Amino acid sequence: xxxxxxxxxxxxxxxxxxxxxxxxxxxxxxxxxxxxxxxxxxxxxxxxxxxxxxxxxxxxxxxxxxxxxxxxxxxxxxxxxxxxxxxxxxxxxxxxxxxxxx
Amino acid sequence: xxxxxxxxxxxxxxxxxxxxxxxxxxxxxxxxxxxxxxxxxxxxxxxxxxxxxxxxxxxxxxxxxxxxxxxxxxxxxxxxxxxxxxxxxxxxxxxxxxxxxxxxxxxxxxxxxxxxxxxxxxxxxxxxxxxxxxxxxxxxxxxxxxxxxxxxxxxxxxxxxxxxxxxxxxxxxxxxxxxxxxxxxxxxxxxxxxxxxxxxxxxxxxxxxxxxxxxxxxxxxxxxxxxxxxxxxxxxxxxxxxxxxxxxxxxxxxxxxxxxxxxxxxxxxxxxxxxxxxxxxxxxxxxxxxxxxxxxxxxxxxxxxxxxxxxxxxxxxxxxxxxxxxxxxxxxxxxxxxxxxxxxxxxxxxxxxxxxxxxxxxxxxxxxxxxxxxxxxxxxxxxxxxxxxxxxxxxxxxxxxxxxxxxxxxxxxxxxxxxxxxxxxxxxxxxxxxxxxxxxxxxxxxxxxxxxxxxxxxxxxxxxxxxxxxxxxxxxxxxxxxxxxxxxxxxxxxxxxxxxxxxxxxxxxxxxxxxxxxxxxxxxxxxxxxxxxxxxxxxxxxxxxxxxxxxxxxxxxxxxxxxxxxxxxxxxxxxxxxxxxxxxxxxxxxxxxxxxxxxxxxxxxxxxxxxxxxxxxxxxxxxxxxxxxxxxxxxxxxxxxxxxxxxx
Numbered sequence: 001x002x003x004x005x006x007x008x009x010x011x012x013x014x015x016x017x018x019x020x021x022x023x024x025x026x027x028x029x030x031x032x033x034x035x036x037x038x039x040x041x042x043x044x045x046x047x048x049x050x051x052x053x054x055x056x057x058x059x060x061x062x063x064x065x066x067x068x069x070x071x072x073x074x075x076x077x078x079x080x081x082x083x084x085x086x087x088x089x090x091x092x093x094x095x096x097x098x099x100x101x102x
Numbered sequence: 103x104x105x106x107x108x109x110x111x112x113x114x115x116x117x118x119x120x121x122x123x124x125x126x127x128x129x130x131x132x133x134x135x136x137x138x139x140x141x142x143x144x145x146x147x148x149x150x151x152x153x154x155x156x157x158x159x160x161x162x163x164x165x166x167x168x169x170x171x172x173x174x175x176x177x178x179x180x181x182x183x184x185x186x187x188x189x190x191x192x193x194x195x196x197x198x199x200x201x202x203x204x205x206x207x208x209x210x211x212x213x214x215x216x217x218x219x220x221x222x223x224x225x226x227x228x229x230x231x232x233x234x235x236x237x238x239x240x241x242x243x244x245x246x247x248x249x250x251x252x253x254x255x256x257x258x259x260x261x262x263x264x265x266x267x268x269x270x271x272x273x274x275x276x277x278x279x280x281x282x283x284x285x286x287x288x289x290x291x292x293x294x295x296x297x298x299x300x301x302x303x304x305x306x307x308x309x310x311x312x313x314x315x316x317x318x319x320x321x322x323x324x325x326x327x328x329x330x331x332x333x334x335x336x337x338x339x340x341x342x343x344x345x346x347x348x349x350x351x352x353x354x355x356x357x358x359x360x361x362x363x364x365x366x367x368x369x370x371x372x373x374x375x376x377x378x379x380x381x382x383x384x385x386x387x388x389x390x391x392x393x394x395x396x397x398x399x400x401x402x403x404x405x406x407x408x409x410x411x412x413x414x415x416x417x418x419x420x421x422x423x424x425x426x427x428x429x430x431x432x433x434x435x436x437x438x439x440x441x442x443x444x445x446x447x448x449x450x451x452x453x454x455x456x457x458x459x460x461x462x463x464x465x466x467x468x469x470x471x472x473x474x475x476x477x478x479x480x481x482x483x484x485x486x487x488x489x490x491x492x493x494x495x496x497x498x499x500x501x502x503x504x505x506x507x508x509x510x511x512x513x514x515x516x517x518x519x520x521x522x523x524x525x526x527x528x529x530x531x532x533x534x535x536x537x538x539x540x541x542x543x544x545x546x547x548x549x550x551x552x553x554x555x556x557x558x559x560x561x562x563x564x565x566x567x568x569x570x571x572x573x574x575x576x577x578x579x580x581x582x583x584x585x586x587x588x589x590x591x592x593x594x595x596x597x598x599x600x601x602x603x604x605x606x607x608x609x610x611x612x613x614x615x616x617x618x619x620x621x622x623x624x625x626x627x628x629x630x631x632x633x634x635x636x637x638x639x640x641x642x643x644x645x646x647x648x649x650x651x652x653x654x655x656x657x658x659x660x661x662x663x664x665x666x667x668x669x670x671x672x673x674x675x676x677x678x679x680x681x682x683x684x685x686x687x688x689x690x691x692x693x694x695x696x697x698x699x700x701x702x703x704x705x706x707x708x709x710x711x712x713x714x715x716x717x718x719x720x721x722x723x724x725x726x727x728x729x730x731x732x733x734x735x736x737x738x739x740x741x742x743x744x745x746x747x748x749x750x
Contacts, residue, residue, distance in 0.1 A: 024733050033730070094729055101727030 009050035016043035030082055030092045034075075041071045119166060119179035122198045125208065126247050128159040132240035140233025152236035153219035156243055160212035167205050176611030177201070180253065187256065192308070194316045199253035203612045206451060206605075207250040207383055210458050211376050215243050217579035218371040221466050224575035225367050225473060235275060235365070242268035246376050250383060255304050255317040258384070262300065262348065265377045266293045272372060273364040285363035292357040296347015300384075303340035306333065323390045334391055338398030341388060342405075345381025351439060352409045355432045356676060362424040366469030369424060374431045374465050375458040382438045382454050389447045389614040403443020403524070407532040407539075410436030412673075414542035418549070419670045422479050423468045426550050430505065431461055433539060437520050440536060446523030447613040448606040452594050453520055455605075456512035459590045460504040463583035467498035470572040470580065471554060476565050481550065486559035490569045493577040495555050497584040502551045504587040506544040507637040514634075515591030519603075522596070522629055526621050537633050544640030552648035596630070597623050 016039055023036025045064045052060030085097055132155035140148045166179055178201035187194040200208065219239060226235050245268055249261025274286030308317060310329045315321045326334070345351065350358035361373045372378070385392060385402065392399050413432035420426045434457050441450035472479055474491050488495045504511040507518070517540060525533040559566055571577070594605045621629070647655045659666045668674065 021737060025730060025737070030729075097729070098727030100725065102722035102725030 006050050006054040010047060013043045013047035013050070016040075016046065028093050028095055030085075030094050030097065033094060034078055034082070037078075038071060038075070041067055115174055115177040116180050117169075117173060117177060119169065119181055119200070121162065122166065122179060122181040122200060122251065123183060124162045125159050125166070125212070125251065126198075126244060128155040128162070129240045129244040129247065131155055133237055133244060136233045136237040136240060140237065143233075145227070145232050148233045148236050149223045152240055153216060153223060155240065156212060156216045156219050159243070159247070160209075160216050163205075163208045163212045166200050167209055170200060170202070170205050175202075175608070178612075191314045192316065193314055194254055194256045196257065197253045197318075198251040199319070200251060201612045202609045203383070203386060203451065204250045206455065206609070208247060210455055211243065211246050211250065214375045214458050214462050214583070215246075215371060217582055218367050218375070218462065218466065221370075221469070221576050221579040222365075222367040224573045225469055226365060229365075231275075235272075238268055238271045238275070239368070239371070242272070242372060242377070246380075249380055253318050253320075255307070255319075255322075258387075259300065259304065262344075262380060262384075263297065265372070265380060266290065266297070266348070269293075269361070269372050269377055272368040273361045275364055275368070279363075282363040285357075285360040289357040289361050292354050293347045296344045296354055299340045299343025299347070301344075303337045303344065306340065307337050319387060322388075326391050326394060331394060334395040335397045338388070338392050338395040339401060341384060341391075342381075342398060342402055345384055345439070346405070347381075348384075349378050349381030349435050349439070350432045351381070351405050351435065352412060353675075355409065355413065356679060358432055359425055359428040359672075362422070362428050366424065366465060366472060369428070370462045370465030370469065373428065375462040378431065378435060379438070379454045379458070382435070382442065382450055385439075385442045386447045386451055386613060389442075392442075393445065393614040399443050399445060401443070402439050403529060403532055406436045406439025406441075406443050407524075407529075407535040408436070409433065410440060410539040411535050411542070412436075414539040414546065415669060416672050417546040418542060419666070420546075421481050423471065423481050423484070423550060423554065424465075424479055426481075426546055427461070427464055427468055430464075430543065430546065431457075433543060434461065434505070436539070437517060437536065440524055440532060441520040444524045444527040444529055444532070446520065446527070448594075448603075448609040449516070449519040449523050451609055451613075452605050453516035455593075456504070456516040456587070456590050459583055459586040460501045460511075460513055463497060463501040463580060463587050464505065466576070466580055466583065467494050467501060470494040470576055471498075473572050473576070474569050475561060476568050478561065478565060481553040483560050483562075483565075484554045485557045485561075486555070487569065488555040490559075491571045493571060493580065497577075497580040498555070499551065500584040500587055502547045504591075506547050506641060507540055507633060509630075509634060510588075510591075512587050512589075512591035515594055515596065518596060518630055518633060519594060521633055522621060522626055525629055533629075537636050540633050541636040541640040544637040545644045548641045548644035549648055552644060556649055557652070597626055 020036045020038075020040030020043060023039065024033050027033050027036065045067055048060040048064045048067070052058060052064075082092060086092055089096060091097070132152050135143075135151050136148055143151075170177065170179055178199050180197060180199050182195050182197040184196050185193070186196045219236075222235070222239065226232055229235060242265060245261050245264025247261070249258055249265060252258040252261060270286045270290040273289050274283045277283040277286070304317065307322065307329075308315075310333050311317075311322065311325050312328070315325075329337075343354075346354045358373060358378065362369055364373070392402070410433045413429045413436060417426050417429035417433065420429060434453070438450045438453050438457070441447070441453060470491065471484070471487060471494060474487070474494070475484060478484065500511070504513040507514045521533055521536045521540070524536060559569075561569070594603045595601065596603075647658075671677075
């Protein structure tokens with residue numbers, strides 16, 4: 001009988017984080033990259049919650065609240081930037097949004 | 103040789119005089135008025151204020167002088183205004199001291215200065231920068247009075263530099279001519295060389311004086327005998343370097359003849375009567391130090407005598423009326439230093455005073471001639487002005503016989519006292535040089551007189567038609583100075599006649615005694631007869647050359663050949679300085695500019711900039727502007743940090 005131990009959660013978190021990271025690296029659409037970042041954040045949240053349960057400590061759960069708050073703020077600012085960029089360039093392709101090239 | 107040389111002046115009675123600041127404040131008011139309001143107020147107001155403030159200062163100076171005379175000998179009027187520099191051991195106050203020496207100087211500066219201000223009203227009337235001219239002239243008066251009234255070396259130095267700046271400004275007053283601006287610059291640079299000596303002397307003195315002090319003259323006098331003699335000799339020589347620059351002695355005299363580029367009243371006031379005597383005043387002021395440094399005094403005497411002869415010989419052949427007077431001034435200053443050097447400090451001040459009268463007169467007379475000749479300065483184009491300009495001629499004649507040493511006129515008494523002192527102190531050689539120079543003086547002055555005022559007029563028709571006597575504002579100062587050139591000498595009579603050496607007695611308490619040897623009356627009469635007969639032969643020779651047989655000088659010049667050419671070209675001193683000092687300095691500066699400024703300093707600065715720019719050019723490629731590249735580097739960085747901790 002398979003017991004779902006903490007390792008399962010950690011593995012799932014690592015998998016989600018990797019998917020998110022690869023999404024940020026490889027996708028060109030900034031909105032998709034944005035969603036990938038959310039995925040990475042939630043992968044971390046999952047690991048926090050799993051370890052909190054495993055270690056019988058609420059510290060991890062508290063950290064999750066902070067991450068969620070920051071993520072919400074980041075989503076608001078990030079989407080605003082993307083909309084502003086789109087209005088100027090009519091594109092959401094990361095390759096074309098390179099105004100800060102040195 | 104030096105009998106009982108007393109170091110410090112006799113314990114002086116110091117009397118507070120709360121009005122001394124007025125003597126300086128009046129010219130200061132003139133400066134501010136002429137500078138800020140002069141142009142708006144108009145020429146009439148400037149003509150009233152500029153000479154007026156100097157005249158008022160003269161009145162205050164007279165009042166102070168009378169008060170000084172009522173006090174016992176050796177007293178001084180003093181006033182301390184405010185603390186100036188208080189740092190460590192140095193405590194300098196802005197304080198003034200009017201004693202016999204500075205009192206005499208203040209009377210000369212304000213008195214002769216007032217006359218020359220009045221004269222300038224006439225002389226400069228056509229000038230566009232009229233109020234600016236009087237700003238400078240008032241500023242000069244202010245600086246010169248600071249120089250003589252300051253009771254400490256630092257305050258004296260303020261005046262010393264101030265008169266230098268005014269001299270520079272006024273020599274180059276007509277700076278639109280490059281030559282005039284260059285003459286001003288030359289005067290400034292040569293004076294800086296002297297000033298360096300002055301400053302070093304002050305530093306050396308302060309270094310060797312114990313305890314807190316303000317470099318006041320009485321403080322220095324009180325401590326001077328505790329300073330080792332070789333230091334005193336060094337200090338004395340360095341002060342003399344300063345005096346060489348300011349008072350145009352060998353080898354730093356070269357700026358004074360060029361200073362004639364300025365307006366003629368400036369030449370009279372600054373470059374004859376007052377500023378150039380600052381060096382004489384300095385050494386007389388420090389006489390208590392010099393009597394303890396006989397070596398330095400010896401140098402002063404020798405340089406003075408040589409300058410007197412050297413400059414007089416150049417004056418023999420000059421053709422520019424002002425240049426003759428300039429070399430004459432250098433030569434007469436040489437007499438003053440000769441007197442200082444043999445320890446006859448009061449004789450030097452006496453000659454300074456009579457020289458201020460007759461040389462001021464001669465310069466103003468020359469200015470009047472130039473004014474009447476429409477700006478012509480070449481004596482070869484003058485002549486016969488006697489009838490056209492009677493007042494100028496008569497006063498100039500008095501000035502000429504005064505400087506030539508004709509008995510009864512000011513120059514005779516003072517020059518005779520200088521030469522007799524040199525003889526009495528045993529400097530027979532220097533006395534002989536002085537007598538020789540006196541003969542030359544008589545010759546070149548009468549040559550000037552004959553070429554300018556006698557014979558046929560050699561000017562062109564247009565100038566000749568325009569010749570006129572100068573206005574009253576110019577002739578009245580001439581008359582006053584002429585009277586002073588006659589009576590000025592009677593203040594110090596030789597051989598205890600009547601009241602005797604009154605000026606010498608008056609000055610004695612503030613000047614160090616330097617074993618005055620008295621000559622027997624027959625010997626003194628013999629010396630007098632010698633110098634008078636030498637002067638008379640100079641005059642006779644001038645009469646022969648320039649009135650009786652005018653063809654003689656040309657023939658003589660051809661026979662003398664090389665010597666004539668050397669003297670005519672002023673011994674090529676300017677050329678030698680140019681080749682030995684000016685050009686090497688310019689060459690060295692140019693080399694430093696090219697090989698150090700450009701090759702090292704500029705290269706270092708530009709190198710740093712180029713290095714940074716090159717780096718930036720490489721590393722700017724890192725900033726692609728693509729957000730995914732940044733994310734990748736972030737990830738790699740995070741991975742490296744993690745790996746680092748994992749492997750530890």
